Amino acid sequence: METVIYRNIRAIREDNDITQAQMATYLNISQNTYSQYETGKIEWTANTLVQIADYFDVSVDYLLDRTSKKKW
Structure with a gap:
Protein backbone atom coordinates (compact mmCIF):
# COMPACT_ATOMS: atom_id res chain seq x y z
CA MET A 1 0.00 0.00 0.00
CA GLU A 2 2.73 2.49 0.92
CA THR A 3 4.36 2.19 -2.51
CA VAL A 4 1.04 3.08 -4.13
CA ILE A 5 0.79 6.26 -2.05
CA TYR A 6 4.28 7.40 -3.00
CA THR A 39 10.56 8.44 -1.43
CA GLY A 40 9.15 6.63 1.59
CA LYS A 41 11.94 7.44 4.01
CA ILE A 42 9.33 8.94 6.34
CA GLU A 43 5.62 8.12 6.45
CA TRP A 44 2.93 10.54 5.34
CA THR A 45 0.82 11.96 8.15
CA ALA A 46 -2.94 12.03 7.82
CA ASN A 47 -2.87 15.82 7.94
CA THR A 48 -0.31 16.02 5.13
CA LEU A 49 -2.34 13.64 2.96
CA VAL A 50 -5.42 15.82 3.47
CA GLN A 51 -3.44 18.95 2.53
CA ILE A 52 -2.13 17.29 -0.64
CA ALA A 53 -5.60 16.03 -1.57
CA ASP A 54 -7.01 19.54 -1.09
CA TYR A 55 -4.19 21.09 -3.13
CA PHE A 56 -4.87 18.83 -6.12
CA ASP A 57 -8.66 18.74 -5.58
CA VAL A 58 -8.76 14.96 -5.20
CA SER A 59 -9.91 12.70 -2.39
CA VAL A 60 -7.51 11.08 0.06
CA ASP A 61 -8.95 7.77 -1.15
CA TYR A 62 -7.72 8.67 -4.63
CA LEU A 63 -4.20 9.22 -3.28
CA LEU A 64 -4.43 5.89 -1.43
CA ASP A 65 -5.65 4.18 -4.63
CA ARG A 66 -8.90 3.19 -2.96
CA THR A 67 -10.96 4.67 -5.78
CA SER A 68 -10.48 5.61 -9.40
CA LYS A 69 -12.60 8.72 -8.94
CA LYS A 70 -10.80 11.98 -8.45
CA LYS A 71 -13.70 13.53 -6.54
CA TRP A 72 -16.72 12.28 -4.65
Missing part, protein backbone atom coordinates in the same frame (compact mmCIF):
# COMPACT_ATOMS: atom_id res chain seq x y z
CA ARG A 7 3.70 6.60 -6.67
CA ASN A 8 0.32 8.33 -6.80
CA ILE A 9 1.47 11.49 -5.06
CA ARG A 10 4.55 11.80 -7.22
CA ALA A 11 2.51 11.15 -10.38
CA ILE A 12 -0.14 13.74 -9.57
CA ARG A 13 2.54 16.27 -8.66
CA GLU A 14 4.46 15.68 -11.89
CA ASP A 15 1.27 15.62 -14.00
CA ASN A 16 0.55 19.11 -12.70
CA ASP A 17 4.13 20.34 -13.30
CA ILE A 18 4.65 21.03 -9.60
CA THR A 19 8.15 20.70 -8.14
CA GLN A 20 9.01 19.15 -4.81
CA ALA A 21 10.12 22.60 -3.68
CA GLN A 22 6.71 24.08 -4.54
CA MET A 23 4.92 21.31 -2.63
CA ALA A 24 7.24 21.76 0.32
CA THR A 25 6.48 25.48 0.41
CA TYR A 26 2.72 24.79 0.30
CA LEU A 27 3.04 22.24 3.11
CA ASN A 28 5.35 24.52 5.11
CA ILE A 29 8.13 21.94 5.26
CA SER A 30 11.63 21.79 3.79
CA GLN A 31 12.20 20.38 0.32
CA ASN A 32 14.39 17.70 1.89
CA THR A 33 11.56 16.61 4.20
CA TYR A 34 9.13 16.53 1.28
CA SER A 35 11.58 14.40 -0.71
CA GLN A 36 11.81 11.98 2.22
CA TYR A 37 8.01 11.72 2.29
CA GLU A 38 7.81 11.09 -1.44
